[in-house]
Amino acid sequence: MAASLVRSTLGCQFARFLRPSLITAAGQTQSQRGVKRYMRAYLKELYNRRLRVGPEKLRHRSEFMNWNYNAEIYAFGKRLGEEFSNDSLQAAFTHRSYIEAEEARRADLGIDVASAPLGLTDNSELTQKGEETASRYIKAYLRSSYPTMFEEAIVAIHDHLMSDDTLSHIASHIGIGDLMLCSDFPPEESTLSKNFLAVVGALETDKGVKRAESLVRDLVLAQLVGKELMELWSVTNPMGLLMAVLDSQGRGPPEPRLQWQAGQRTIMAVYQVGIYSDKQLIGQSAGERVTIAEDMAAQDALQRMMGIGSGHMPLTFRTEADKMELRYDPKNISAEELMQTYELRQKENSVS
Amino acid sequence: MATQRVLQWRAFARTWWLYDAANQCPFVSAYRVVPYLQGKHKPIFHPLSDVGDHVVVINTKDIAMQADYWRTFTFFHHTGYPGGFSKASAWRVHEIDPTRVMQLSVYSRIKGNLLRKGLMRRLHLFPDDKIPDEILENVSDQIRQVQPVAKRLDQYSEEEVTEFPKFFDWPEDFVKDGYKRHMTRKKPKRRYTV
Numbered sequence: 001m002a003a004s005l006v007r008s009t010l011g012c013q014f015a016r017f018l019r020p021s022l023i024t025a026a027g028q029t030q031s032q033r034g035v036k037r038y039m040r041a042y043l044k045e046l047y048n049r050r051l052r053v054g055p056e057k058l059r060h061r062s063e064f065m066n067w068n069y070n071a072e073i074y075a076f077g078k079r080l081g082e083e084f085s086n087d088s089l090q091a092a093f094t095h096r097s098y099i100e101a102e103e104a105r106r107a108d109l110g111i112d113v114a115s116a117p118l119g120l121t122d123n124s125e126l127t128q129k130g131e132e133t134a135s136r137y138i139k140a141y142l143r144s145s146y147p148t149m150f151e152e153a154i155v156a157i158h159d160h161l162m163s164d165d166t167l168s169h170i171a172s173h174i175g176i177g178d179l180m181l182c183s184d185f186p187p188e189e190s191t192l193s194k195n196f197l198a199v200v201g202a203l204e205t206d207k208g209v210k211r212a213e214s215l216v217r218d219l220v221l222a223q224l225v226g227k228e229l230m231e232l233w234s235v236t237n238p239m240g241l242l243m244a245v246l247d248s249q250g251r252g253p254p255e256p257r258l259q260w261q262a263g264q265r266t267i268m269a270v271y272q273v274g275i276y277s278d279k280q281l282i283g284q285s286a287g288e289r290v291t292i293a294e295d296m297a298a299q300d301a302l303q304r305m306m307g308i309g310s311g312h313m314p315l316t317f318r319t320e321a322d323k324m325e326l327r328y329d330p331k332n333i334s335a336e337e338l339m340q341t342y343e344l345r346q347k348e349n350s351v352s
Numbered sequence: 353m354a355t356q357r358v359l360q361w362r363a364f365a366r367t368w369w370l371y372d373a374a375n376q377c378p379f380v381s382a383y384r385v386v387p388y389l390q391g392k393h394k395p396i397f398h399p400l401s402d403v404g405d406h407v408v409v410i411n412t413k414d415i416a417m418q419a420d421y422w423r424t425f426t427f428f429h430h431t432g433y434p435g436g437f438s439k440a441s442a443w444r445v446h447e448i449d450p451t452r453v454m455q456l457s458v459y460s461r462i463k464g465n466l467l468r469k470g471l472m473r474r475l476h477l478f479p480d481d482k483i484p485d486e487i488l489e490n491v492s493d494q495i496r497q498v499q500p501v502a503k504r505l506d507q508y509s510e511e512e513v514t515e516f517p518k519f520f521d522w523p524e525d526f527v528k529d530g531y532k533r534h535m536t537r538k539k540p541k542r543r544y545t546v
Contacts, residue, residue: 228355262367262492263406270365285355286362296358303355 060185061178072179080174082215085206088126092198095182095191096122123198130201130212134220135162137213140326141221145315147327149306150335156233161220167193170219217321224315229308230299238298241335242275244342245305252278254301256294259284273297363396366474367405368490372481374411375501377418378454382461384498385409389462389471402467406474408491413450413479416499417442427456451477 061067070086073093077084099120103113138161142154160166168189171177176195177187184191204212235241242254260272273293274284283301287293303309316324369388373381387393391403417425425442445452455477462468476487505513522528 230355260492262365263490265486265489266366268364268366270362272362286358286365288358288361292358296355299355 058186069179076175076179080215082203082211083207084202088202088205089199091121092123092126092202093176093179093181093195094120094122095180095195096124097183097191098122098181101183123195123201126198126201126205127194128201129204130197130199131162133204133209133212134197134200134216136328137216137326138162138221140328141217141321141324143327143332144324146307147332149308149332150233150338151332152335153229153233153306154332157224157229160232161223164189164193166220166223167196170223171196174219214322217317221315222317230303235299235302235335238295238302241339242298242301244335244338245302246277247342247345248338254282254298256297258290275301364403367492368487369405369407370491370494371407371409372411372494372497373409373454374414375416376497376499378412378415378457379461380498381409381415381454382457384495385458385475386461386471388495389458389474390467402470404471404474406476406490407495408476408478408483408487409451409454410478410481410483412454412477413446415446415454422446427453450479 062069073086073089077089099118099122102118102120106113106116106118135158138158139154142149142157146154171192174196176192176199180187180191180195182191182195200212200215203215239254239256246252246254255276256273257276258271259274261270263269269288270286271288271290271293272284272286273290273296274281275294275297276282283297283299283304285293285296285300287296300309304312307313371381371385385407388407389404391397391401391405394403396403422443423441426439427442427445428437428439430437440448442453445456455472455475458475459468459472462471
């Protein structure tokens with residue numbers, strides 16, 4: 001009991017920890033006759049012992065009491081507001097490594113695995129299914145949300161969303177970490193992300209593609225809210241790309257102009273550059289130097305063209321997104337192709 | 353976050369403002385200049401954050417005082433030591449240092465907290481319009497003057513003056529330009545310092 005007391009107060013400040021608390025469980029203060037001076041030494045000793053022993057070993061939730069795996073799995077589906085079948089959800093949470101470890105354990109105990117099969121299927125199939133669905137839907141959703149966005153940017157955003165980093169973050173926050181059956185503990189990022197995709201695959205098996213896609217939208221695509229999309233896709237030569245884009249649209253070449261500057265002779269100098277095409281402002285940004293400002297202004301112009309500038313509409317979610325017409329197949333315009341055609345045209349012009 | 357970085361840089365950039373104090377009341381000018389020093393014209397203003405701008409005040413030797421203030425307005429100073437008190441009228445202070453009246457009026461306009469000294473460091477005062485290049489190059493905008501500047505008689509052409517309708521002519525022996533400052537005052541007890 002004392003150990004649990006120490007564990008619960010480890011995060012507190014030392015001095016506060018040493019002050020015996022008079023607040024009962026009901027939250028009411030209790031009168032106490034005198035100050036028990038032995039308590040200070042006692043609690044101090046407990047504290048020092050805990051410091052000597054070090055932090056407690058991380059344990060899986062199932063090692064503690066009140067753990068009902070079937071109930072937890074059922075609750076998982078209800079938390080997400082989805083109707084899973086018990087079998088598919090169980091399969092989604094079972095990792096290959098768990099089955100292997102379990103078989104090895106049984107073999108050690110002398111149980112014949114062939115005669116008494118485990119009856120578990122691993123989630124590799126569901127993972128693959130979920131990955132295909134999620135990947136296809138993310139690209140389609142982005143293409144229809146941003147019809148003028150370059151394909152490279154869409155792929156970069158898609159890669160960010162489908163990375164282990166993002167998916168494991170989502171998975172650990174919807175409680176997949178505790179439900180997973182795998183041999184590694186604490187679970188690795190790749191295992192967590194695969195398991196999330198397996199859940200998507202399980203939902204697709206049970207309820208169809210539409211339902212799985214809306215799960216991907218609500219959990220994965222919602223990660224884009226408040227993110228700087230231009231940061232996910234780094235353009236090496238924004239001004240060159242801008243020239244190519246304007247050329248392909250039959251507009252005048254970009255013309256950077258210094259709009260405003262302050263404190264040129266100080267270390268806090270700031271310059272604001274605007275980019276104009278046919279005397280129309282198409283992008284503007286500030287910078288520490290004129291070259292930086294020009295670069296950022298070109299990026300701003302590209303952002304505005306792709307519909308991800310600060311003044312553009314946010315992404316659509318919930319029921320509005322169900323009405324969206326998804327573009328699975330035709331890819332968006334590619335930045336690299338645009339650059340190549342532009343260079344070719346430049347060469348032709350210089351020859352003639 | 354590259355885009356956000358430059359936005360932040362721009363939001364916290366210090367602008368340099370130019371203020372022409374020629375024929376302007378220093379006390380009213382202080383009301384105009386101080387909000388710029390404090391950064392009160394910015395949406396990000398907060399009394400505890402240091403977001404003020406620089407103000408370059410030129411032509412402080414040509415400031416204008418209302419009524420008889422050059423003679424009657426007195427600046428006081430105390431060194432903190434016994435007998436360290438001294439005072440001087442505005443014209444005397446202006447004679448010692450032509451930027452001093454403007455500086456004192458701005459200083460007394462700012463609340464006496466820890467920020468005051470720092471804000472005053474961003475006030476650059478020049479007696480005339482000769483500013484060093486490293487300061488003038490920083491300037492990107494100017495502050496509107498507080499009062500309209502009237503045209504002086506000597507700035508009108510001879511023709512305009514003669515053609516202006518007159519009620520009468522001065523007699524030939526009338527001395528028009530004979531005013532001189534009377535130096536009958538007592539010598540100050542102590543020289544006004546700083």
